[in-house]
Amino acid sequence: MSSTTKFTHWQRTESQFLAASADAVYSIVGNLAQTGQWMKQLNFSVHDDQRGVGTKVDLLPPGKLFGPLHRATAPSGSITRRNQAARLVEFTQPQPGGSMVLRWRVEEQTGGCLLLFTVELNGPGTTAFKFTVGKDICQDFSVAAARLYRLVAHTAHIKLDAHVVIAGGRGFLGRNLAADLVCRGASVVVLSRTREADFPTEQYIWDGQHQGPWSSAFASDRPVHLVNLAGERVDKRNTPENIAQLADSRVRTTRTLAEATAKGRPLATWIQSSTTAIFSDAGEAELTESSPIPTGERALPEMTGVAAAWEKAFTQAQVNAQHQYILRTSLVMHPDAPLLGPLNMLTNTGLGGKLGHGKQWFSWIGMEDWLRVIRCLLRLEPPEIPDGVVHAVAPNPLRNEEVMASLRSLAGMPGLPTGSFIPTMGAAVMGTNARVILTGRKVTSEILKDAGFTFEETDFAATVKH
Known part of the structure; x- marks a missing residue:
């Protein structure tokens, strides 16, 4: 990666194993309207009943400063990828001169599944956003995954x-x-x-x-x-x-x-x-x-x-x-x-x-x-x-x-x-x-x-x- 790219592109992926059915986990992860129940730093207002790619989604981040600022100035985002078979859903938020992509994927593994969450920033504001929004969204991901585990139906737990x-x-x-x-x-x-x-x-x-x-x-x-x-x-x-x-x-x-x-x-x-x-x-x-x-x-x-x-x-x-x-x-x-x-x-x-x-x-x-x-x-x-x-x-x-x-x-x-x-x-x-x-x-x-x-x-x- 060139030195210029380092300042205009940033990506971080967090992962956590869950002793639960991959399909049961994705039934919650794939529904962005439920994200705020387990990822407390994120909340989405989903329009059009999540019909699929192109669905309009408003990110409603918490916080006394960034939350109101984002809600007052940021345009709506949208679901840009959704694949039930691959248990993948992706949300893209336009940002000044670039974008923020949030991607969730659930992979089946022996004894349960692996939950992966990726934040990707693009554009001239990358450096500023990665030390604020990017870091805050990724922080405490394992704790968020544990909340998710507790939301999954007990019949799907191991x-x-x-x-x-x-x-x-x-x-x-x-x-x-x-x-x-x-x-x-x-x-x-x-x-x-x-x-x-x-x-x-x-x-x-x-x-x-x-x-x-x-x-x-x-x-x-x-x-x-x-x-x-x-x-x-x-x-x-x-x-x-x-x-x-x-x-x-x-x-x-x-x-x-x-x-x-x-x-x-x-x-x-x-x-x-x-x-x-x-x-x-x-x-x-x-x-x-x-x-x-x-x-x-x-x-x-x-x-x-x-x-x-x-x-x-x-x-x-x-x-x-x-x-x-x-x-x-x-x-x-x-x-x-x-x-x-x-x-x-x-x-x-x-x-x-x-x-x-x-x-x-x-x-x-x-x-x-x-x-x-x-x-x-x-x-x-x-x-x-x-x-x-x-x-x-x-x-x-x-x-x-x-x-x-x-x-x-x-x-x-x-x-x-x-x-x-x-x-x-x-x-x-x-x-x-x-x-x-x-x-x-x-x-x-x-x-x-x-x-x-x-x-x-x-x-x-x-x-x-x-």
């Missing part, structure tokens, strides 16, 4: 014999995990401090410290699993108070969950979240599950200090579970991954050169592979992975300079090296910690390799393309 409780189930990782498991037929409950309207799972309110009615989330006739992702967000300033809060929130929630599940039928699985940042800034060391945790000055308090306390709380608790894991997750990559926001901002403003010296290691894993690791740990699909510490990390860690080069290529922009000053100042302004991107670790997993786990997302650029 149920999974699993009840999964996710503590911290509405953060970036938690909501993607919850949605994926719902779409695969599992019973899913999330524990959260607040309730989100239209979230496609049952939600129990908890504070992570005290016992309460939320403990009934573990009652089920199906095998019960727990995935503990709970804890304060890590993107905070590097102060002693914040570090103590990060560690305490993780220790308390782990102990609280252990108390709630100590009696009665054992859990089938407890997956305790941790992080590969437990190795702090590891230089050129090659790290696997058997590598020692750093101590002394090498153990950064906001990394090793927080993660080691988190893992210790789990190992010291009386965990009532048949299978027990500590899952050290690296940076999970997806077009909407939180870390990519500031990195893409740098690349799109011409500052996407190497950060710091650029040689620091960047260990990562694609979202789809991370979800599959979780499903394997829950024994919902092969291969079976032995209990203990597991690293959720792709087999090909990259240098920071390689990561930034990939992001520059995707953006079609040159990039000036930023050194350490700009990231440090930017982190101070945003209230985050620059050491997240200025430090590095070369982490891999010998456990997943020995178990025969096959990674499907090993091309970093393809994984983060937005």
Whole structure:
């Protein structure tokens, strides 16, 4: 693709497996008048009773700014493709000097179907629209797919014999995990401090410290699993108070969950979240599950200090579970991954050169592979992975300079090296910690390799393309 085309054409496709009949899923997807019931960011007013190609359709997007502006200024769109046999429907919206195409397709697969959603932008306004409309329409697609799954008639569902409780189930990782498991037929409950309207799972309110009615989330006739992702967000300033809060929130929630599940039928699985940042800034060391945790000055308090306390709380608790894991997750990559926001901002403003010296290691894993690791740990699909510490990390860690080069290529922009000053100042302004991107670790997993786990997302650029 030429550099000019990059600024006048953009396309992104999201996909999600659903354990349901392809025809039953398409009966809803193919009716644009129902889209707003499951894709909350889209709503259509369909004219002429959807007679087929050429049917007039008005897009009624939500939002206090873009919604009224679009409704006041944009012409009607239309259905430009419809194929019942291929389970495909396409809507085209004229835009200044170009168009926006929205395309849904449902493919039959073993055990269910694959839902694909594509947004395609054309014309001189592409760059502006992709960072606003395009991103907003694609965001949280897995959650939208889970809403769709719940709309499909129960007779078309394929149920999974699993009840999964996710503590911290509405953060970036938690909501993607919850949605994926719902779409695969599992019973899913999330524990959260607040309730989100239209979230496609049952939600129990908890504070992570005290016992309460939320403990009934573990009652089920199906095998019960727990995935503990709970804890304060890590993107905070590097102060002693914040570090103590990060560690305490993780220790308390782990102990609280252990108390709630100590009696009665054992859990089938407890997956305790941790992080590969437990190795702090590891230089050129090659790290696997058997590598020692750093101590002394090498153990950064906001990394090793927080993660080691988190893992210790789990190992010291009386965990009532048949299978027990500590899952050290690296940076999970997806077009909407939180870390990519500031990195893409740098690349799109011409500052996407190497950060710091650029040689620091960047260990990562694609979202789809991370979800599959979780499903394997829950024994919902092969291969079976032995209990203990597991690293959720792709087999090909990259240098920071390689990561930034990939992001520059995707953006079609040159990039000036930023050194350490700009990231440090930017982190101070945003209230985050620059050491997240200025430090590095070369982490891999010998456990997943020995178990025969096959990674499907090993091309970093393809994984983060937005």
